[in-house]
Amino acid sequence: MPTTNEHLKEAFSGESQANQKYRAFAKQAEKEGFTNIAKLFRTTAEAERIHAEGHLKALDMIANTADNLQAAIDGETYEFTEMYPPMLEQALSDDHKAKRMFKFAVDAEEVHAQIYSKALEAVKAGKDMDVSDFYLCPICGYIELGSAPDECPVCGAKSKVFCQIG
Amino acid sequence: MPTTNEHLKEAFSGESQANQKYRAFAKQAEKEGFTNIAKLFRTTAEAERIHAEGHLKALDMIANTADNLQAAIDGETYEFTEMYPPMLEQALSDDHKAKRMFKFAVDAEEVHAQIYSKALEAVKAGKDMDVSDFYLCPICGYIELGSAPDECPVCGAKSKVFCQIG
Ligand SMILES: [Fe+2]
Ligand SMILES: [Fe+2]
Ligand SMILES: [Fe+2]
Ligand SMILES: [Fe+2]
Ligand SMILES: [Fe+2]
Ligand SMILES: [Fe+2]
Numbered sequence: 001m002p003t004t005n006e007h008l009k010e011a012f013s014g015e016s017q018a019n020q021k022y023r024a025f026a027k028q029a030e031k032e033g034f035t036n037i038a039k040l041f042r043t044t045a046e047a048e049r050i051h052a053e054g055h056l057k058a059l060d061m062i063a064n065t066a067d068n069l070q071a072a073i074d075g076e077t078y079e080f081t082e083m084y085p086p087m088l089e090q091a092l093s094d095d096h097k098a099k100r101m102f103k104f105a106v107d108a109e110e111v112h113a114q115i116y117s118k119a120l121e122a123v124k125a126g127k128d129m130d131v132s133d134f135y136l137c138p139i140c141g142y143i144e145l146g147s148a149p150d151e152c153p154v155c156g157a158k159s160k161v162f163c164q165i166g
Numbered sequence: 167m168p169t170t171n172e173h174l175k176e177a178f179s180g181e182s183q184a185n186q187k188y189r190a191f192a193k194q195a196e197k198e199g200f201t202n203i204a205k206l207f208r209t210t211a212e213a214e215r216i217h218a219e220g221h222l223k224a225l226d227m228i229a230n231t232a233d234n235l236q237a238a239i240d241g242e243t244y245e246f247t248e249m250y251p252p253m254l255e256q257a258l259s260d261d262h263k264a265k266r267m268f269k270f271a272v273d274a275e276e277v278h279a280q281i282y283s284k285a286l287e288a289v290k291a292g293k294d295m296d297v298s299d300f301y302l303c304p305i306c307g308y309i310e311l312g313s314a315p316d317e318c319p320v321c322g323a324k325s326k327v328f329c330q331i332g
Binding site for chain 2: 001003004007008010011012013014015016017018019020021022023024025028029032033034035036037039040041042043044045046047048049050051052053054055056057058061062063064065068069071072075079083084086087090091094096097098100101102104105108112115116119122123128129130131132134136138139140141142143164165166
């Protein structure tokens with residue numbers, strides 16, 4: 001019999017995945033011209049985010065920002081050192097289409113870990129980061145500080161596709 | 167040795183959860199006055215959403231809207247009939263704080279399934295839903311069509327807290 005903490009982890013995982021699925025389904029509905037159904041998917045995605053956040057709080061997994069950054073660094077490090085390398089290797093040997101995003105992710109996560117480490121240094125020094133512009137590559141998830149690069153070092157996308165998240 | 171499809175499911179789960187964590191961490195950073203770090207968390211959350219979407223595509227889990235709605239109905243039905251009831255029961259017997267969101271979720275998911283069923287009827291009749299206003303309760307994830315209720319039937323929140331997702 002699982003404990004309530006184990007239940008919370010399972011429910012958090014389920015709600016997080018439902019949120020992502022509904023956001024992707026909303027885009028598909030939009031493409032097919034179902035504008036209202038797309039809005040329904042986005043609204044329900046937000047409902048699942050509320051459930052996910054509630055479970056995360058009940059797990060006491062939202063700490064202070066220094067601890068949150070450390071948890072984020074640990075998660076990113078696990079992904080780029082342990083999780084993704086064997087996944088990429090196998091997808092390459094299968095020649096599975098998964099290899100593309102596995103490769104982008106393994107490279108992007110390493111950069112995420114580095115940037116979170118800079119953020120943690122700032123917090124340990126009692127201040128916010130001094131950078132306020134974060135440029136995201138919408139193809140691979142690479143992030144650059146300050147200004148967009150001429151070309152994405154992970155996927156090769158051009159400067160003009162980079163975006164900022166408000 | 168897991169298959170690439172099993173790897174994709176694991177990676178989709180991990181990315182979906184990272185997205186939710188970073189969004190929650192962003193709110194916490196904002197509360198502590200770390201405006202730039204909050205923006206970094208939101209930007210990285212979006213990077214993880216890109217990874218999650220890529221994995222979902224590689225899993226061929228984004229179908230046409232009729233099939234997506236059926237998958238959504240199946241997921242919601244699993245949650246309110248099988249997943250949440252024993253979780254809620256145990257959290258109640260533990261008197262664990264998880265009981266609050268488990269109760270909200272089990273009730274909200276049943277409503278989500280009903281609304282998705284209406285959407286599927288419309289799609290099967292070759293049209294979009296005729297409703298374009300979806301009111302979300304930001305406390306429990308309940309959704310009402312057309313206009314906000316006087317009081318949320320799931321959590322009791324007042325009409326004025328209901329919001330619409332664009
Ligand atoms: Fe949910
Ligand atoms: Fe990452
Ligand atoms: Fe890129
Ligand atoms: Fe990622
Ligand atoms: Fe739901
Ligand atoms: Fe509610």
